[in-house]
Amino acid sequence: xxxxxxxxxxxxxxxxxTAVPSRSFFPRGFLWDEGFHQLLIWRWDIHICLxxxxxxxxxxxxxxxxxxxxxxxxxxxxxxxxxxxxxxxxNGNPPTLFLVLHAS
Numbered sequence: 001x002x003x004x005x006x007x008x009x010x011x012x013x014x015x016x017x018t019a020v021p022s023r024s025f026f027p028r029g030f031l032w033d034e035g036f037h038q039l040l041i042w043r044w045d046i047h048i049c050l051x052x053x054x055x056x057x058x059x060x061x062x063x064x065x066x067x068x069x070x071x072x073x074x075x076x077x078x079x080x081x082x083x084x085x086x087x088x089x090x091n092g093n094p095p096t097l098f099l100v101l102h103a104s
Contacts, residue, residue: 016070017055027076031056031068035096042100053097065089 018029019037
């Protein structure tokens with residue numbers, strides 16, 4: 001585990017259109033889950049699916065990294081345990097968004 005906060009990247013102001021199933025319990029978007037959610041949504045409405053994927057891709061930083069969890073806004077941040085807020089840029093998830101891009 002990393003002890004220094006210098007190795008973490010802070011969130012930047014952003015919006016996120018996501019398929020989080022329970023915002024009251026999980027007030028953040030999860031990159032890993034989003035690819036699987038979009039496998040269903042693209043069959044229902046491809047335009048919504050592409051819009052959601054676009055929101056996630058807009059969160060990519062200059063190094064090509066997208067934080068695994070998107071905790072956007074003060075209200076969401078207040079509901080997330082501190083241990084899940086900071087994210088290290090070398091930690092990532094499998095690129096599940098490619099599942100839906102390949103399927104469509």
